[in-house]
Amino acid sequence: MNFKNELKEYQEIIETELKKYIEKNESPEKILNQSVEYSLLAGGKRLRPILVIATYRIFKNDFEKCFPYAVAIEMIHNFSLIHDDLPAIDNDDIRHGKPTNHKKFNEYTAILAGDSMLNNAYLIISKDLISTTNNNERNQKIKAFNELTIAIDRVIAGEYVDTESEGKNISKEKLKYIHENKTGAFLRACVRIGAILADVTDNDLNKLTSYAEKIGLAFQIKDDILSEEGDEKVTGKPVGNDKNKKKCTYISEYGLSKSKEILENTIEEAVESLKDFGEKAEFLRELAFYIKNRNK
């Protein structure tokens, strides 16, 4: 199967699992659930849950075991998007080409829908832990749960420094800090969670962590490039938004041409980290090129 088809197949798996979750959702508040559903099914690349599943599949076939983590992770990703878009934070009106949650509903609904999604992600994980009877499997799942909580702590810290830095001249070190925490830590955790659930050796975990850190960096550089020269109709985000808000980005620090060069080298290093995993890691390799070449 070629990469595009495999990616589409993964995306469909995630959509199906998210819809199943929404159907079974027993949260008591209807409008709040609608707001959660609105953001959760608004599209998006589903990159994070795909990383979990694709990493797991390098080692094992029964990838359905990752689904609770895949869904939880996509929910947490959407929690962070909803809160980041809030007037007090990034004040964005458009996400995936649609009104942001607080624009579609209102601010208190967006705050509480975000809270609900973060909490419900852990609800899903707790349910899955209860139904896991195999002791070794349970150990891996608890480690994966811990990995996720630590990463999200960093995502929130990164978002904080990013918000605090808006309109300010910041150092390259601070830019690196923002990227490594806000975006990098989460992508890193997704790959590591897939690997931990597959019960890999420390050596393999280290190689995959290196891959994850490189694509995390590449992802952020590409985001900055798209914000500078992307097609608004394709990205679904206003072009020049970062520049208008004087946001500190790779472009503002290094310029467009140098940023593209850094992106190129970073992708090469990511692919290099996978060299010992052979054919089974082909999807992750292609995914690195996809991150470089994507137009949204």
Place this chain on the structure above:
Amino acid sequence: MNFKNELKEYQEIIETELKKYIEKNESPEKILNQSVEYSLLAGGKRLRPILVIATYRIFKNDFEKCFPYAVAIEMIHNFSLIHDDLPAIDNDDIRHGKPTNHKKFNEYTAILAGDSMLNNAYLIISKDLISTTNNNERNQKIKAFNELTIAIDRVIAGEYVDTESEGKNISKEKLKYIHENKTGAFLRACVRIGAILADVTDNDLNKLTSYAEKIGLAFQIKDDILSEEGDEKVTGKPVGNDKNKKKCTYISEYGLSKSKEILENTIEEAVESLKDFGEKAEFLRELAFYIKNRNK
């Protein structure tokens, strides 16, 4: 030991554990941590973690085992206070006699500090699960974790309906829904988590659940009474605040005198639910009277 001293001792235990957590906190963002610390150590009755520990102690002595849950629960309680106080939700300026988090810091800090506290509560739980090697104990802790996530889902839903209802005439059913979810579900979970961690029988769990539901109801009625006729200097909250915002409360629904009668009966029922637990439940009995008689 009399109740007041025992309560104080419990409160000191919680303060010590919260301070230990703050000292060990490895979250990467300093100001965000200061904002978390500000709210976490701003006082408060520490009722929720005390319920966990006091319930556990009816059955077992080694109550240190509850500490991670006690700290996590107090953090989640403070997360919900910080978000409830936000301009888009309750828009409150004063909490525990001090500026609310967004007044002391700013709105984006308050949103992200709240997010951080909710996530960090689960981080603490995940760490504790990793370090728990006894299988039966681990099972109970996973159940307690699940119990907590379900309760917080209801807390957020209750807060949503409460916010949505502000300034509107709402039915008694809706008032009941708000109380049972926003306040009741959390207090109920605290007692149940203490019991679950102590590995009690289903029969005992049911009796304690009944106690918890009654004191949850009593707590809300008393809150409404204090908002109507409390001393602002003691409660730390503006008196008449609910009335000014046309909030639906027990007082607006039943009047002050009838509300006090309902409170009295509810406390009697709570104490009745504890009748089979003898001397060991004395603190929980006294706590029910304390909820009725408190002036803040």
